[in-house]
Amino acid sequence: MLEFNLPDMSCGHCASTVAKTAKLVDPNSKVDVNINTKMVKIESTEDRSDFVEALTEAGYPPAL
Template sequence: MYRFHVPDMNCGGCLRSVRQAIQRIDPQALVEGDLETRIVTVSSHQGEALLLSALDMAGFPAHLLSQHEA
């Protein structure tokens, strides 16, 4: 499971776009987002780099949160 901070995700449409970008590369991925904290939690068999690349290409650059980051 990965947790990403997506600074540009600020509405339901953004979250939908983020979810679609991830599910394009892994249709089975489970994606949950919190608009208040702008954190997306992803359960996927794809690697971190591929997920980050998909988000970047969709216009939502993100960074992986460590286990200690909120």
């Protein structure tokens, strides 16, 4: 399970974009987005760095 803190995620549209971005990296992933905590949990066999790169390109860089 990969977890990311996305400080720039603030609304339902953001959450939808984050979920779609994760599915582009791994169409078989399970994605759980929580807008209130600004956290996304992704269950995937893909490498964490692939998700970091995709989320950053989508405008939602994970906090370090």
